[in-house]
Amino acid sequence: MFSTVAPSPRVEILAGSGIKTIPKEYVRPDEELESIRDVFAEERSIDGPQVPTIDLAEINSENEEIRKKCHDELKKASMEWGVMHLTNHGIPDELINRVRKAGQGFFDLPVEEKEKHANNQEAGNVQGYGSKLANNASGQLEWEDYFFHCVFPEDKRDLSIWPKNPADYIPATSEYARQLRSLATKILSVLSIGLGLEQDRLENEVGGMEELILQKKINYYPKCPQPELALGVEAHTDVSALTFIIHNMVPGLQVFYEGKWVTAKCVPNSIIMHIGDTIEILSNGKYKSILHRGLVNKDKVRISWAVFCEPPKEKIILKPLPEMVSEAEPPLFPPRTFAQHLKHKLFRKTDDEEIDE
Secondary structure, rough: OOOOOOOOOOOOHOOOOOOOOOHHHHHOOOHOOOOOOOOHHHHHOOOOOOOOEEEEOOOOOOOHHHHHHHHHHHHHHHHHEEEEEEOOOOOHHHHHHHHHHHHHHHHOOOHHEEEEEEEHHHHHHHHEEEOOOOOOOOOOOOEEEEEEEEEHHHHHOOOOOOOOOOOOOHHHHHHHHHHHHHHHHHHHHHHHHHOOOOOOOHHOOOOHHHHHHHEEEEEEEOOOEEEEEEEEEEOOOOOOOOOEEEOOOOOOOEEEEEOEEEEEEOOOEEEEEEEOHHHHOOOOOOOOOOOOOEEEOOOOOOEEEEEEEOOOOOOOOOOOOOHOOOOOOOOOOOOEEEEHHHHHHOOOOOOOOOOOO
16 A cells, blocks of 8 residues: 555654755645645635635524524535535634644654654554655655544544643543534534435434544644645545544645635634535535645644544445435445445545455
8 A cells, every 4th residue: 555665754854954945755746736826825815716614603593594594505515615614613712722732732742752652554553643655656745744543432542542741632632522523413414404314314324423433633734945846735535424624723725626726714713624525425426525635835834633524444335325316316436335435545446446345
């Protein structure tokens, strides 16, 4: 899956070494470079389409008309964009700030301290502190370090991986995961109703409270001396059902909408939500999993906290729901387990290629 060469140095070390030019393995191909521009200028621009902002204050309103308006806006954004800023999402700002402070505190530690939490991707252990290994196909690297681990359900966590320093990392992350899980249920309920299904249908299809797994990835993007040549995260869609993201108010997220890269604004007190491949598949393409990437800059460190809500790897066959398929709308996706879908994405297989069980 990955090259067997030694891992590249942490990007944080590279960035702090005083280099003026980035190593060639971080330089993107020419066809990508044409579209990489100054992220601060892009974020300030008011031209063109903007990532929608959905106010969830009335998501459970007792007034049917008010509630339906909120639901319709969420459904519309999920169908047209597949990404949005959520405001009045119900998770206290104080808790989100604790999560940010704890993650920032971990990455403020000396690299040798962080290395005590290092993962071993080549051995198949992706949980912990890491940097991307070169992919055999492209040799490309991303300008980021990260910390990745499972945060929910509680019985599937491995707390031995979690940082003990800062002291609030475990309490803040645990509470945030619990509250995000409740938010996921609310969102999945609205999306189910939007498809004309029972409100708990999508939740059950992705594993329910017992099996839906929340994985957290803190993305750390150091300052880059040549941001016009690099990407923090290359273009991809999320394999998850839903992804929730908070960040340190430094812009970087871009989504590919109507043939152009659109830079997401920094919306205070919001959570960014992506529809992932899993929901796109179940809805037979009615809800969109949008292509997105991360830009870097030379002036400010960017940190984002992404939580991926993923179905169990083997227990569920992902395919368009029967209600979403008709003669006029045949299935757009072949049946696969989540593990097979992951493999399909990693190896960029075409739909007619066989995937081993």
